[in-house]
Each structure stands twice: as structure tokens, then as C-alpha cells.
Amino acid sequence: MxxxxxxxxxxxxxxxxxxxxxxxxxxxxxxxxxxxxxxxxxxxxxxxxxxxxxxxxxxxxxxxxxxxxxxxxxxxxxxxxxxMARTFQNIVMTSGTVADNLLLGRHGHSRAGFAATALRLPHAVREQRAQLERAREIAELTGLGTHFRTPVDLLPYGDRKRVELARALCLExxxxxxxxxxxxxxxxxxxxxxxxxxxxxxxxxxxxxxxxxxxxxxxxxxxxxxxxxxxxxxxxxxxxxxxxxxxxxxxxxxxxxxxxxx
Ligand SMILES: Nc1ncnc2c1ncn2[C@@H]1O[C@H](COP(=O)(O)OP(=O)(O)OP(=O)(O)O)[C@@H](O)[C@H]1O
Ligand SMILES: [Mg+2]
Known part of the structure; x- marks a missing residue:
């Protein structure tokens, strides 16, 4: 080879x-x-x-x-x-806040299972906090820090487009x-x-x-x-x-x- x-x-x-x-x-x-x-x-x-x-x-x-x-x-x-992460030509986004969108992007990095998260088991809570922290860092990096808790529907177009970029980055x-x-x-x-x-x-x-x-x-x-x-x-x-x-x-x-x- x-x-x-x-x-x-x-x-x-x-x-x-x-x-x-x-x-x-x-x-x-x-x-x-x-x-x-x-x-x-x-x-x-x-x-x-x-x-x-x-x-x-x-x-x-x-x-x-x-x-x-x-x-x-x-x-x-x-x-x-x-x-390999990507963004699409047309904005593909769920509703919810910037944080919600970025946490969806971090799904692949979450080790705690759905049940553990739903039951708020301690390791799942710790894990969730770490995911949120990383999502916030990525928001800061992409100029979305001040909008972290803002619903994406309320953002101007340019910022919405940047949420896509941030979400792709959440894949690391x-x-x-x-x-x-x-x-x-x-x-x-x-x-x-x-x-x-x-x-x-x-x-x-x-x-x-x-x-x-x-x-x-x-x-x-x-x-x-x-x-x-x-x-x-x-x-x-x-x-x-x-x-x-x-x-x-x-x-x-x-x-x-x-x-x-x-
Ligand atoms: N799913 C599809 N079914 C049929 N034809 C398609 C499909 N997707 C793309 N095409 C056709 O393939 C060609 C290339 O399309 P593509 O979207 O890749 O171009 P592009 O370079 O991205 O163009 P643009 O700059 O307009 O975004 C076009 O003729 C398009 O109409
Ligand atoms: Mg195209």
C-alpha cells in the first residue's frame, strides 16, 4: 500500500x-x-x-x-x-436560539446517552455543561457571542448565515x-x-x-x-x-x- x-x-x-x-x-x-x-x-x-x-x-x-x-x-x-463539515448554499436552520443550533451541531461529540441526559444523571449534566461551554467558545469565535441566547429568527441575515458556519465548526x-x-x-x-x-x-x-x-x-x-x-x-x-x-x-x-x- x-x-x-x-x-x-x-x-x-x-x-x-x-x-x-x-x-x-x-x-x-x-x-x-x-x-x-x-x-x-x-x-x-x-x-x-x-x-x-x-x-x-x-x-x-x-x-x-x-x-x-x-x-x-x-x-x-x-x-x-x-x-468533514459543511454549510449549505441556502440557510438550513432549526428554530430556537443560537445556542440550541450549536448544541445540535455538537451532537456527535456528546458521550452521554439520551436517557442519561433526560434523567439528568450527574455525568450527563457535567457533559452537557462542557458542550454548552464549547458551543459558547465557538459562538465567540464566529462573532456570535453576544447573540448566544438570541432566537435565530430574530437575527439579521448575515448573523444567521454565520450560525451555519458556527454549527459546522461545532463538529470540530x-x-x-x-x-x-x-x-x-x-x-x-x-x-x-x-x-x-x-x-x-x-x-x-x-x-x-x-x-x-x-x-x-x-x-x-x-x-x-x-x-x-x-x-x-x-x-x-x-x-x-x-x-x-x-x-x-x-x-x-x-x-x-x-x-x-x-
Ligand atoms: N438534484 C439534481 N437533479 C437534477 N439536476 C441537478 C440536480 N442538482 C444539480 N443539478 C444540475 O446540475 C448542474 C450543476 O448544478 P450545481 O448546483 O452543482 O451548480 P453550481 O455550480 O453550484 O451553481 P450555482 O452557482 O448556481 O449555485 C446544474 O445544471 C443543475 O441544474
Ligand atoms: Mg451552488
Whole structure:
């Protein structure tokens, strides 16, 4: 057996929806501790790619390895347990407070069983307190500290979107997949979230894969960029290399180009 390559190694992934090839033999390599942006026009296959990585879609063929472990045959909860957390393009949230949402995210880290928790057995109470403390730390880290006990319904959009990020972090992941984390945010909210994402990498060594249409943010944050168009990988490299790539410029004709919106 060869030594397990660290990071994320996606090879030759194909996904078809009836006649439509959503991903066509796509390769993607994400180095550990890096921020990698996955970009491309609408319908390019970016969210489909995240669905493959997180086990929601099983590809027709191809391989996805996280630190050497093959993921394509695993159920989403098994992939999450291996340290791959994600957020969705559209906000997926239960009602309740920020704390309630984050504690749901910590479910996998709770050792006390349901019955012990319901009966308030001492070890379960201790455990619950520890979970709450960690959820609060993550809320602080993501700028939600002052809203910890606020119902999510009452939060402005940008903060609600950050609850998603915080909830993904509650999984204590090694890799974080963020599908358009600043979409719909105003400039101040975008800057703040970009700062948080950068900090997650520098302070905690987290590997981040980011789908984002905000090219200014991509160019600022990403170490490497992969570009999809109509399900095909058309370019990859540093943000500066990708911005100059003629194929990329062609793909963005009629859509905001990485150059223009930077
Ligand atoms: N469940 C599905 N059933 C059928 N077609 C789908 C399904 N999910 C995605 N598609 C199609 O696959 C293609 C890729 O979609 P995907 O959502 O991955 O694109 P995207 O790059 O995330 O686009 P956007 O930037 O608009 O979010 C599109 O043509 C889309 O209509
Ligand atoms: Mg998408």
C-alpha cells in the first residue's frame, strides 16, 4: 500500500442527472491547512461537487480521499464523523436560539446517552455543561457571542448565515466546506466573515474549501483556485494564475468575470 496522501484528493469524479453531466471526470486537490476556492459560473457543478464530498451524492465513478480514506462509499454521517463539515448554499436552520443550533451541531461529540441526559444523571449534566461551554467558545469565535441566547429568527441575515458556519465548526472538523458563505451579506458582514475564515486557517490550521461568487473575497483568501464550467475542470492554480487564464475568461463571458468583480 502507498502512504496515504494528506489532504483531499478527488480523482475523476463524474455525476449525471438523467442526461445532464453535472460533473465530468473532475479532479481536485486540496492541501492540508490551505484555503481552496472552487469557482465557476452558475450551474458549473460546484454544489454538486460539495454533495459528492459530503456523501449526499454518490458519483458514477471516481475517488474522493480525505487523508487517504476513501469517502465515496460512506454515508454522510460517517464522512462528517471523519472531520468533514459543511454549510449549505441556502440557510438550513432549526428554530430556537443560537445556542440550541450549536448544541445540535455538537451532537456527535456528546458521550452521554439520551436517557442519561433526560434523567439528568450527574455525568450527563457535567457533559452537557462542557458542550454548552464549547458551543459558547465557538459562538465567540464566529462573532456570535453576544447573540448566544438570541432566537435565530430574530437575527439579521448575515448573523444567521454565520450560525451555519458556527454549527459546522461545532463538529470540530479538520476540513470545512463552505458553499457561498457570504452570499447575500452586506459589505461589512462579508469582511467580517472573510476575517473569520482566514482566522480559522491561521489559528486552527483548518483546511477550507470555499465556493464563492465574490471574486474579491476569493482572490484575497484563497491559496489555490479550481475553476469548473459545465461540469468540467477548466483551470486551476493560484488566484493570480486563474485570473489570467484565457479559458476562465471565456467561461465568464456574459457573467461577472473574476477580473471585473475583484
Ligand atoms: N438534484 C439534481 N437533479 C437534477 N439536476 C441537478 C440536480 N442538482 C444539480 N443539478 C444540475 O446540475 C448542474 C450543476 O448544478 P450545481 O448546483 O452543482 O451548480 P453550481 O455550480 O453550484 O451553481 P450555482 O452557482 O448556481 O449555485 C446544474 O445544471 C443543475 O441544474
Ligand atoms: Mg451552488
Amino acid at each position: 502507498t502512504a496515504a496522501a494528506p489532504g483531499l484528493r478527488v480523482r475523476d469524479i463524474t455525476v449525471r442527472f438523467a442526461g445532464l453531466v453535472a460533473l465530468d471526470s473532475v479532479d481536485l486537490t486540496v492541501e492540508p491547512g490551505s484555503i481552496h476556492a472552487l469557482i465557476g459560473p452558475n450551474g458549473a457543478g460546484k454544489s454538486t461537487c460539495f454533495n459528492v464530498l459530503s456523501g449526499i451524492h454518490r458519483p458514477e465513478h471516481g475517488s474522493v480521499r480525505l487523508d487517504g480514506t476513501e469517502l465515496t462509499s460512506l454515508a454522510p454521517h460517517r464522512i462528517a464523523a471523519l472531520g 472538523p479538520r476540513m470545512l466546506l463552505l458553499d457561498e458563505p457570504v452570499a447575500g451579506m452586506n459589505a461589512a458582514e462579508r469582511a467580517r466573515t472573510a476575517g473569520t475564515i482566514g482566522e480559522l486557517r491561521t489559528r486552527f490550521g483548518l483546511t477550507v474549501v470555499l465556493v464563492e461568487h465574490d471574486m474579491g473575497l476569493v482572490m484575497r483568501l484563497a491559496d489555490e483556485v479550481t475553476v469548473l464550467d459545465f461540469g468540467r475542470r477548466i483551470a486551476g492554480g493560484t488566484p493570480a494564475q486563474v485570473r489570467q487564464d484565457p479559458e476562465v475568461r471565456r467561461a465568464y463571458l456574459g457573467a461577472p468575470s473574476p477580473q471585473e468583480s475583484a
